Amino acid sequence: MIxxxxxxxxxxxxxxxxxxxxxxxxxxxxxxxxxxxxxxxxFDASQTxxxxxxxxxxxKTTGWxxxxxxxxxxxxxxxxxxxxxxxxxxxxxxxxxxxxxxxxRGSNKRDILTYGDVRAYFKDxxxxxxxxxxxxxxxxxxxxxxxxxQFINKAVEVHDMGKTSPILLSLQKYGWIAGLLSVAAGLxxxxxxxSRYKNxxxxxxxxxxxxxxxxxxxxxxxxxxxxxxxxxxxxxxxxSSGGSSHSGGGNSSGGF
Amino acid sequence: xxxxxYKCPNCDGPLTFNPDKQRFTCEYCLGEFExxxxxxxxxxxxxxxxxxEREVRSAEAKQQQTQAADEGSGEYAVSYTCPSCxxxxxxTSTTAATTCFYCYNPVVxxxxxxxxxxxxxxxxxxxxxEKAIERFLEMCxxxxxxxxxxxxxxxxxxxxxVYFPYWFADEQKTAHMTATGxxxxxxxxxxxxxxxxxxxxxxxxxxxxxxxxxxxxxKSESRDMLQSVHPYDMGKAVPFAMSYLSGFQAEKRDxxxxxxxxxxxxxxxEYTEQVLKNTMEGYDIIETDSFNEHTDLAAYTYNLLPVWMxxxxxxxxxxxxxxxxxxxxxxxxxxxxxxxxxxxxxxxxVLVFVLGVLGGMLFL
Numbered sequence: 001m002i003x004x005x006x007x008x009x010x011x012x013x014x015x016x017x018x019x020x021x022x023x024x025x026x027x028x029x030x031x032x033x034x035x036x037x038x039x040x041x042x043f044d045a046s047q048t049x050x051x052x053x054x055x056x057x058x059x060k061t062t063g064w065x066x067x068x069x070x071x072x073x074x075x076x077x078x079x080x081x082x083x084x085x086x087x088x089x090x091x092x093x094x095x096x097x098x099x100x101x102x103x104x105r106g107s108n109k110r111d112i113l114t115y116g117d118v119r120a121y122f123k124d125x126x127x128x129x130x131x132x133x134x135x136x137x138x139x140x141x142x143x144x145x146x147x148x149x150q151f152i153n154k155a156v157e158v159h160d161m162g163k164t165s166p167i168l169l170s171l172q173k174y175g176w177i178a179g180l181l182s183v184a185a186g187l188x189x190x191x192x193x194x195s196r197y198k199n200x201x202x203x204x205x206x207x208x209x210x211x212x213x214x215x216x217x218x219x220x221x222x223x224x225x226x227x228x229x230x231x232x233x234x235x236x237x238x239x240s241s242g243g244s245s246h247s248g249g250g251n252s253s254g255g256f
Numbered sequence: 257x258x259x260x261x262y263k264c265p266n267c268d269g270p271l272t273f274n275p276d277k278q279r280f281t282c283e284y285c286l287g288e289f290e291x292x293x294x295x296x297x298x299x300x301x302x303x304x305x306x307x308x309e310r311e312v313r314s315a316e317a318k319q320q321q322t323q324a325a326d327e328g329s330g331e332y333a334v335s336y337t338c339p340s341c342x343x344x345x346x347x348t349s350t351t352a353a354t355t356c357f358y359c360y361n362p363v364v365x366x367x368x369x370x371x372x373x374x375x376x377x378x379x380x381x382x383x384x385x386e387k388a389i390e391r392f393l394e395m396c397x398x399x400x401x402x403x404x405x406x407x408x409x410x411x412x413x414x415x416x417x418v419y420f421p422y423w424f425a426d427e428q429k430t431a432h433m434t435a436t437g438x439x440x441x442x443x444x445x446x447x448x449x450x451x452x453x454x455x456x457x458x459x460x461x462x463x464x465x466x467x468x469x470x471x472x473x474x475k476s477e478s479r480d481m482l483q484s485v486h487p488y489d490m491g492k493a494v495p496f497a498m499s500y501l502s503g504f505q506a507e508k509r510d511x512x513x514x515x516x517x518x519x520x521x522x523x524x525x526e527y528t529e530q531v532l533k534n535t536m537e538g539y540d541i542i543e544t545d546s547f548n549e550h551t552d553l554a555a556y557t558y559n560l561l562p563v564w565m566x567x568x569x570x571x572x573x574x575x576x577x578x579x580x581x582x583x584x585x586x587x588x589x590x591x592x593x594x595x596x597x598x599x600x601x602x603x604x605x606v607l608v609f610v611l612g613v614l615g616g617m618l619f620l
Binding site for chain 1: 399401432436437444447448449450451452453454455456457458459460461462463464465466467468469470480483484485486487527530531532535585586587588589590591592597598600601602604605606607608609610611612613614615616617619620
């Protein structure tokens with residue numbers, strides 16, 4: 001009897017814990033499909049409502065979390081902007097797969113940051129440019145609502161384009177190097193073989209070791225002097241001090 | 257006129273030297289004879305022919321003078337009578353053994369290799385024609401870019417066994433050399449790389465023997481070909497006997513010792529320096545400061561060495577190809593099918609491109 005009561009109490013406690021965790025999670029991250037924090041007061045109430053609907057819709061379509069965050073932080077440097085909002089992302093406990101538009105009214109800078117699986121869609125940096133180009137006319141008119149709507153629409157388009165193929169990406173980035181190397185390799189192959197066919201059997205005609213002998217009558221080895229030279233080794237880490245500024249595992253489009 | 261052929265004592269058929277068996281064989285009765293036996297059988301005949309050579313040579317000299325004056329060239333043709341069928345055999349001035357174009361019997365032109373032109377040594381063929389062709393085809397099998405049909409057996413039906421003349425020199429020298437030797441040691445401490453160089457004065461002196469330095473003795477053939485078909489194992493050379501030429505072609509020298517001496521002496525000089533340098537062991541760098549040598553003994557010999565040779569025409573050009581008749585080492589210019597080679601280069605280029613792109617994925 002006591003055992004039964006204990007088991008029920010444990011099950012109840014476990015269920016309560018699960019419910020508590022879910023509530024806490026929802027409270028911390030907001031909606032699973034989107035998050036909109038307008039700390040800079042950029043959007044009016046109707047715009048906010050429309051944006052929330054669009055963000056929610058985009059989040060449901062893509063399975064990503066769409067985050068729009070406005071602030072008056074006044075961060076000027078692109079690197080600082082990226083690390084600052086990566087830290088913000090970490091603090092807020094957003095979804096793992098997310099895309100975040102940051103509008104810093106203080107510095108008049110914008111940035112698009114991607115996280116988790118979303119990064120695979122943006123490995124080709126030109127995809128950021130698709131969004132940026134669509135946003136630019138609105139930004140020029142200081143129409144943040146229009147720019148944000150463009151961000152949402154174009155991000156969905158990028159999602160529909162699928163993940164960037166690593167091969168295609170490598171081809172875009174390193175194709176010209178591989179092309180040059182392949183031409184060089186082809187030419188070397190051609191001329192080396194041509195030369196091998198032309199001069200076949202020219203070497204190794206005389207074996208000096210087998211056809212010579214020496215009887216030494218004098219063998220002197222006198223030490224004359226010695227000198228030592230010292231060279232400072234330039235380590236690769238010396239030249240790249242400062243390192244990467246990424247935090248929170250996010251990728252940035254670079255401020256714009 | 258001063259021609260010889262070696263006949264089978266059993267059936268009077270022509271005897272030829274068989275490289276596989278290292279014996280003389282008769283293709284009619286299949287008789288086989290040791291070289292010493294054939295030499296003994298033909299000794300008297302060779303001597304008689306040699307005696308006749310004086311007359312032959314004076315006739316040749318007259319002919320050479322007349323033709324050279326007429327045509328302004330050192331090359332002239334000489335006609336002989338085949339001892340088997342009586343047909344006229346026309347050869348160049350340096351041919352010493354050939355085959356009658358009518359009865360296909362081997363003919364040795366004794367006058368070309370007697371007296372002052374008598375070679376000191378000969379290396380008999382060790383590689384038969386069949387094996388030479390096999391070696392060649394084997395080698396062609398590994399060459400992907402040969403023109404189609406080039407490596408067919410019919411291409412090599414014309415393969416000829418030729419004894420080419422060479423000068424060989426052995427020298428004993430007293431040599432002395434001084435040099436600066438450097439031992440270099442490198443180590444790393446923290447971010448410092450230290451290089452220590454220890455410098456020595458090195459001296460070596462002694463008696464150096466250099467053997468078997470060779471130079472072709474025939475100017476009409478490509479020097480590259482005649483030099484590159486080496487090395488030969490001179491330990492297998494035997495005293496010259498005319499009978500070894502039976503069944504093959506042979507050339508007599510037209511370059512004298514004085515013609516090749518400067519080239520051979522230059523090689524001797526370089527080799528002697530190299531031999532002394534090789535005794536300066538344990539150094540990373542050796543820079544010669546002084547070197548002097550004195551030749552104590554020098555011996556030049558005139559030798560005939562076996563080569564399987566064929567010429568082929570490709571793109572209007574006649575190209576020689578030679579195979580060492582003792583070791584099978586091949587020398588020559590092989591034709592390249594430009595299309596095949598270009599396709600091969602394209603495949604390599606594509607592979608490198610693909611590997612480059614795949615490798616690029618590691619840096620994304």
